Amino acid sequence: xxxxxxxxxxxxxxxxxxxxxxxxxxxxxxxxxxxxxxxxxxxxxxxxxxxxxxxxxxxxxxxxxxxxxxxxxxxxxxxxxxxxxxxxxxxxxxxxxxxxxxxxxxxxxxxxxxxxxxxxxxxxxxxxxxxxxxxxxxxxxxxxxxxxxxxxxxxxxxxxxxxxxxxxxxxxxxxxxxxxxxxxxxxxxxxxxxxxxxxxxxxxxxxxxxxxxxxxxxxxxxxxxxxxxxxxxxxxxxxxxxxxxxxxxxxx
Amino acid sequence: xxxxxxxxxxxxxxxxxxxxxxxxxxxxxxxxxxxxxxxxxxxxxxxxxxxxxxxxxxxxxxxxxxxxxxxxxxxxxxxxxxxxxxxxxxxxxxxxxxxxxxxxxxxxxxxxxxxxxxxxxxxxxxxxxxxxxxxxxxxxxxxxxxxxxxxxxxxxxxxxxxxxxxxxxxxxxxxxxxxxxxxxxxxxxxxxxxxxxxxxxxxxxxxxxxxxxxxxxxxxxxxxxxxxxxxxxxxxxxxxxxxxxxxxxxxxxxxxxxxxxxxxxxxxxxxxxxxxxxxxxxxxxxxxxxxxxxxxxxxxxxxxxxxxxxxxxxxxx
Numbered sequence: 101x102x103x104x105x106x107x108x109x110x111x112x113x114x115x116x117x118x119x120x121x122x123x124x125x126x127x128x129x130x131x132x133x134x135x136x137x138x139x140x141x142x143x144x145x146x147x148x149x150x151x152x153x154x155x156x157x158x159x160x161x162x163x164x165x166x167x168x169x170x171x172x173x174x175x176x177x178x179x180x181x182x183x184x185x186x187x188x189x190x191x192x193x194x195x196x197x198x199x200x201x202x203x204x205x206x207x208x209x210x211x212x213x214x215x216x217x218x219x220x221x222x223x224x225x226x227x228x229x230x231x232x233x234x235x236x237x238x239x240x241x242x243x244x245x246x247x248x249x250x251x252x253x254x255x256x257x258x259x260x261x262x263x264x265x266x267x268x269x270x271x272x273x274x275x276x277x278x279x280x281x282x283x284x285x286x287x288x289x290x291x292x293x294x295x296x297x298x299x300x301x302x303x304x305x306x307x308x309x310x311x312x313x314x315x316x317x318x319x320x321x322x323x324x325x326x327x328x329x330x331x332x333x334x335x336x337x338x339x340x341x342x343x344x345x346x347x348x349x350x351x352x
Numbered sequence: 353x354x355x356x357x358x359x360x361x362x363x364x365x366x367x368x369x370x371x372x373x374x375x376x377x378x379x380x381x382x383x384x385x386x387x388x389x390x391x392x393x394x395x396x397x398x399x400x401x402x403x404x405x406x407x408x409x410x411x412x413x414x415x416x417x418x419x420x421x422x423x424x425x426x427x428x429x430x431x432x433x434x435x436x437x438x439x440x441x442x443x444x445x446x447x448x449x450x451x452x453x454x455x456x457x458x459x460x461x462x463x464x465x466x467x468x469x470x471x472x473x474x475x476x477x478x479x480x481x482x483x484x485x486x487x488x489x490x491x492x493x494x495x496x497x498x499x500x501x502x503x504x505x506x507x508x509x510x511x512x513x514x515x516x517x518x519x520x521x522x523x524x525x526x527x528x529x530x531x532x533x534x535x536x537x538x539x540x541x542x543x544x545x546x547x548x549x550x551x552x553x554x555x556x557x558x559x560x561x562x563x564x565x566x567x568x569x570x571x572x573x574x575x576x577x578x579x580x581x582x583x584x585x586x587x588x589x590x591x592x593x594x595x596x597x598x599x600x601x602x603x604x605x606x607x608x609x610x611x612x613x614x615x616x617x618x619x620x621x622x623x624x625x626x627x628x629x630x631x632x633x634x635x636x637x638x639x640x641x642x643x644x645x646x647x648x649x650x651x652x653x654x655x656x657x658x659x660x661x662x663x664x665x666x667x668x669x
Contacts (some may be wrong), residue, residue: 103422104452106624110448110451111448114445115440182435182438183432183435184436184437189402190403190429191424191451193402227384259651351405352398352403
């Protein structure tokens, strides 16, 4: 198992795309974190006065999470795109080891990136213009809703990445691993929500089980979707199980 | 390490790609794997490596592959020249592959030097030629000095010098008591390289035997004779049931016999011989005879151009 972890670590480290996407992710987090501090209204009573908690919620903004998911989709996407999956499975015929190694390395990567992002945001906050960060304010997030606890930010980021990871493994396609969750989150779920409102909530049952909406609802502790955490978990675990099953059973 | 392949079978939706295939690859020998395009060679190799699912089993020294640890000390496979990330340097590619058996950096450098890629070790292989890509693939396969080398068309894209080097290397590798299982379409090259052959067509086993035994299957082995006593020798040969064809004014071709036999007959008949030459069929001849009509993707057709091509090659196509 250790060898499979080393293999995956070397695989992820030795591709320039990993470093470029990671740098873009950090840049996006810093930019989204700094934007309201430098350009926002800091008048007392304004709804958009940022707090430290709000600032540390920046990694959960949709754009940055999607960037992070590119690395997740690459775990399988690159392997199938360039045929290296056959080399990988020639070395590790026990496929569950490969899957566990990829999942663990991705999890460690996401955790490390969150801690690096939070450290960078700490610096952003430290050098923020006077009055732009108000410890007493509730703060805000780019997803809407009140800032969440940091462990939830981390879990949300990891869960979204696992969705991209699973979709790439199921479709054996890097682009689809990135695009399918993205389209769900940014287009389809909003559309279904809008249609449901138009038809007097007759599609409410469908809205209640949408993956990303439930994830964001869980993150922001919104009461709009019942069982948001449970539904989101079922999606993440369900997709991961399908990916595991298909990876183990299909021809390489 | 001996490889025993038992009853490998693989079906795709409407295609029976590999049909109940069984053969053995012996240690210390180079075993060639031949078959027309689409005959199931690559699928068989993937089944042997556990990359594809099917029925049957492949045993490496009596054990399934997953029972060996580390795997890369057991088998090194090179299935396609382009199995690498184009932006990962050649060295980093091998470093990644080295993880399973913890191969040292020195060994990576050594292997890169062996295949002649040391000068491009830190370059990205996206721009490599097919020949360079083949070398990188081979480097990955031999990295951990496995007991079995499995190579799918490793000579494709190599220049003549590299092909000669590859032949010598594979023979040397087998001489260390290791097994080399290699597929190739370059039949002349295979004739120089392989000790044993496994031949399949449409997923079925045609032959699994030593190279001399395979060549002996030829229907075209003949003896070329020149003699001033043409008619006397012709009668003697026919009396023994040997097929004879005329070849010029003083020549004969005796079919499916040996020089010893013809020489003996000529001596007993009191016929003077001025030439006695054995014409042994090449691997290509025998392969084409045995796989005739078994290609899934046949060339030629009935156009005038195809007929003209066939007439040049004596109809071999």
